[in-house]
Amino acid sequence: MRLAFYxxxxxxxxxxxxxxxxxxxxxxxxxxxxxxxxxxRWPEVPNRLTELVEAGADVHRxxxxxxxxxxxxxxxxCGVHWHPQARWLSRVRPDFALITSSxxxxxxxxxxACLRRRIPYAMNLQCASRLQWIDPRDLEPMRRxxxxxxxxxxxxxxxxxxxxxxxxxxxxxxxxxDNPYNVSRKPRVPWPEGEPWRMACVGRMHFLSKGQxxxxxxLRQEKWRSRPLVVTFYGQDQxxxxxxxxxxxxxxxxxxxxxxxxxxxxxxxxxxNHALLLxxxxxxxxxxxxEAMLCRRACVVTCCGRxxxxxxxxxxxxxxxxATVKLLDEALERAWQARHQWREMxxxxxxxxxxxxxxxxxxxxxxxxxxxxxxRVSRARSAA
Amino acid sequence: MxxxxxYxxxxxxxxxxxxxxxxxxxxxLLDRGHSVCISYRKQQQTPAxxxxxxxxxxxMRWHGRPLLGRTARRSLARLGLNTNPHVGWLDRxxxxxxxITVGIHxxxxxxxxxCRRRGIPYVVNLQSAGDAHWMHEGNLDDFRGMxxxxxxxxxxxxxxxxxxxxxxxxxxxxxxxxxNPFHVSWQAAPDWPDEADGLQMACVGRLHLESKGQxxxxxxLRxxxxxxxxxxVVFWGSDHGDRRRLNDLIRLHGLGDRLSIGGFAxxxxxxxxxHHALLLxxxxxxxxxxxxxxMLCGRTxxxxxxxxxxxLLADNQTGFLAxxPTADLLDEALERAWQRRSEWRxxxxxxxxxxxxxxxxxxxxxxxxxxxxxxxxxxIHRRSDWVSAAQGEAx
Numbered sequence: 001m002r003l004a005f006y007x008x009x010x011x012x013x014x015x016x017x018x019x020x021x022x023x024x025x026x027x028x029x030x031x032x033x034x035x036x037x038x039x040x041r042w043p044e045v046p047n048r049l050t051e052l053v054e055a056g057a058d059v060h061r062x063x064x065x066x067x068x069x070x071x072x073x074x075x076x077x078c079g080v081h082w083h084p085q086a087r088w089l090s091r092v093r094p095d096f097a098l099i100t101s102s103x104x105x106x107x108x109x110x111x112x113a114c115l116r117r118r119i120p121y122a123m124n125l126q127c128a129s130r131l132q133w134i135d136p137r138d139l140e141p142m143r144r145x146x147x148x149x150x151x152x153x154x155x156x157x158x159x160x161x162x163x164x165x166x167x168x169x170x171x172x173x174x175x176x177x178d179n180p181y182n183v184s185r186k187p188r189v190p191w192p193e194g195e196p197w198r199m200a201c202v203g204r205m206h207f208l209s210k211g212q213x214x215x216x217x218x219l220r221q222e223k224w225r226s227r228p229l230v231v232t233f234y235g236q237d238q239x240x241x242x243x244x245x246x247x248x249x250x251x252x253x254x255x256x257x258x259x260x261x262x263x264x265x266x267x268x269x270x271x272x273n274h275a276l277l278l279x280x281x282x283x284x285x286x287x288x289x290x291e292a293m294l295c296r297r298a299c300v301v302t303c304c305g306r307x308x309x310x311x312x313x314x315x316x317x318x319x320x321x322x323a324t325v326k327l328l329d330e331a332l333e334r335a336w337q338a339r340h341q342w343r344e345m346x347x348x349x350x351x352x353x354x355x356x357x358x359x360x361x362x363x364x365x366x367x368x369x370x371x372x373x374x375x376r377v378s379r380a381r382s383a384a
Numbered sequence: 385m386x387x388x389x390x391y392x393x394x395x396x397x398x399x400x401x402x403x404x405x406x407x408x409x410x411x412x413l414l415d416r417g418h419s420v421c422i423s424y425r426k427q428q429q430t431p432a433x434x435x436x437x438x439x440x441x442x443x444m445r446w447h448g449r450p451l452l453g454r455t456a457r458r459s460l461a462r463l464g465l466n467t468n469p470h471v472g473w474l475d476r477x478x479x480x481x482x483x484i485t486v487g488i489h490x491x492x493x494x495x496x497x498x499c500r501r502r503g504i505p506y507v508v509n510l511q512s513a514g515d516a517h518w519m520h521e522g523n524l525d526d527f528r529g530m531x532x533x534x535x536x537x538x539x540x541x542x543x544x545x546x547x548x549x550x551x552x553x554x555x556x557x558x559x560x561x562x563x564n565p566f567h568v569s570w571q572a573a574p575d576w577p578d579e580a581d582g583l584q585m586a587c588v589g590r591l592h593l594e595s596k597g598q599x600x601x602x603x604x605l606r607x608x609x610x611x612x613x614x615x616x617v618v619f620w621g622s623d624h625g626d627r628r629r630l631n632d633l634i635r636l637h638g639l640g641d642r643l644s645i646g647g648f649a650x651x652x653x654x655x656x657x658x659h660h661a662l663l664l665x666x667x668x669x670x671x672x673x674x675x676x677x678x679m680l681c682g683r684t685x686x687x688x689x690x691x692x693x694x695x696l697l698a699d700n701q702t703g704f705l706a707x708x709p710t711a712d713l714l715d716e717a718l719e720r721a722w723q724r725r726s727e728w729r730x731x732x733x734x735x736x737x738x739x740x741x742x743x744x745x746x747x748x749x750x751x752x753x754x755x756x757x758x759x760x761x762x763x764i765h766r767r768s769d770w771v772s773a774a775q776g777e778a779x
Contacts (some may be wrong), residue, residue: 127514130516130593130599131667132516133594133626135625136625142651168630169636208516237521240520240521241521242524243552244553245552247550247553250555281515321708321713324707324708326689327708
């Protein structure tokens with residue numbers, strides 16, 4: 001079959017939101033399907049795209065849209081059916097398209113071009129939050145995009161609820177899927193011996209989404225300064241690393257905060273850290289939580305995305321009810337008081353995540369795409 | 385006599401609560417014999433407060449959207465070309481002090497840049513800050529220049545100051561916290577409404593889910609336990625784009641019998657004569673006028689601990705604070721309020737006493753005096769307990 005994969009990501013050349021479709025597309029190409037990919041052009045070519053090309057996929061790296069959404073809105077208002085990527089769609093003529101939206105407010109107007117060409121499609125929403133809302137001017141086309149999809153794949157019930165609130169409409173054809181992870185199913189990761197207690201905060205350095213600022217604002221309090229706790233930030237800079245480093249200096253947190261940069265081998269992070277600290281303001285399904293749990297580490301997380309379903313409060317980790325200084329401090333305080341149980345909690349976390357998480361998320365997802373493309377699946381009712 | 389320039393970065397709406405402090409202070413300064421010039425975003429219709437200021441003697445300049453974006457301006461500046469759209473206005477008016485009012489902490493900093501280019505002292509009056517907007521590598525230096533280069537930075541809550549200092553990753557030594565004005569009289573005491581038809585709460589604020597969080601009210605009241613209780617909520621405020629979506633959410637969850645949209649209310653004291661308490665589920669705020677006004681009118685409030693709400697409301701005494709803007713936490717605070725609904729009137733009376741004991745009766749005159757002090761070369765020094773107050777919340 002001819003399968004098209006369109007990604008809305010614009011802020012980065014590649015990211016965690018691209019792994020599910022990227023790996024599924026690779027698998028489907030290897031299964032003999034004709035795979036077509038459309039994503040924004042960057043100077044650097046992500047490795048996964050290179051792999052896709054090598055597997056025979058036709059990858060179209062589109063130019064950054066000049067007029068942006070303002071132009072698309074203006075065109076729409078004039079009643080003209082035009083989209084800069086419509087020609088690509090006409091050329092490719094897929095049997096089925098998967099539209100991946102890395103964030104719920106991303107532009108998915110490509111869907112209108114699919115609908116006019118009667119191309120069946122599914123939406124794959126990778127992250128949603130209530131901090132930002134779909135622009136009222138885009139509400140109707142966004143509603144149309146999600147309502148007309150064969151299936152809306154989301155990563156968590158929470159994200160489905162946020163999307164439904166944003167669109168102010170029911171979503172009855174939602175399916176929850178699992179993202180792929182970057183460790184083996186039962187990795188052998190040694191427990192770091194001795195003090196200080198080390199926590200890893202893993203994610204792009206982006207305060208708005210990952211909330212690293214909250215860690216610094218908690219640790220600047222007097223009570224934390226006297227405790228043998230070190231938090232290491234792992235991940236690439238997405239605009240806020242300089243502020244993080246300056247805050248560490250301003251608040252004299254050098255003894256408690258380190259910067260670990262991007263570490264490609266996840267096991268290496270967990271061989272040096274006792275627990276995960278993830279104060280995200282919003283998430284879809286944080287891979288780092290799944291990976292930390294598989295590596296037998298307890299998790300201190302905020303209740304967003306799938307975190308609330310993965311981490312059992314006071315059993316496999318500690319859940320802050322929301323991403324605020326006060327509530328993160330409360331969860332971290334509970335964690336600190338129970339630090340001598342972190343190792344056992346991590347063991348339990350590995351068992352629980354093994355029960356709750358797919359062993360082969362990519363294969364599962366590829367199977368679903370195949371079934372949808374073959375018309376074997378009617379519009380499924382919500383699992384959320 | 386001095387010349388004051390007022391610049392507002394407001395662009396999303398013709399007028400709003402963020403414009404009250406500077407515009408009223410401008411009136412006070414005109415009364416005191418100073419001259420005032422104003423630069424405001426071009427509008428289809430002149431907002432009434434600006435018409436009044438013009439009649440009072442203020443000189444208006446209408447600025448348009450900058451033709452070039454921030455990146456283009458910065459690139460041209462590197463080539464030595466000045467593209468700042470405000471420099472000409474400053475050259476013509478030569479104010480002794482410019483008051484820059486920004487609605488949210490990441491609003492544009494072109495006027496601060498123009499002032500620094502011309503060596504004209506300026507102050508920043510920040511009306512709200514929150515976690516939905518962040519400065520970043522691409523604009524950090526511009527914002528540091530704006531806030532740290534000001535003669536004074538006036539915030540309306542310690543929480544906002546903490547957020548901005550975290551954004552800047554720098555301390556603002558010349559920060560001060562000021563009071564926002566209100567739309568009710570200092571003696572306001574509206575009658576207590578009849579309770580025969582159940583309790584009626586008012587959610588007062590622009591219809592804008594991102595900032596005012598009205599969706600959380602829908603999410604809480606759709607829960608079974610609330611459907612069985614005689615409580616209704618009216619959303620009051622002008623449409624900031626989300627009226628239709630809010631209406632659709634109310635219909636979607638079958639809550640039309642207890643949630644309604646009231647529109648913009650001019651007479652706030654009359655509004656409170658029809659409601660028993662305020663419900664304010666904001667995601668970000670500076671110092672919500674709605675909360676000040678409700679307290680002055682003798683009404684208790686259920687509010688998120690955002691902006692100045694955590695300082696103004698004493699939890700379980702004069703109101704009920706939700707620890708964060710989530711449906712579960714708002715539900716928890718509203719549940720506490722519901723269990724003590726027979727005490728709302730007494731709590732409202734206490735709120736009215738407390739606000740009058742701790743809050744300025746005339747914030748615009750106080751602000752005008754601060755501006756005179758700064759324009760005359762006086763210095764503003766931050767109080768040492770502000771950040772500890774923000775930190776103390778977590779302790």
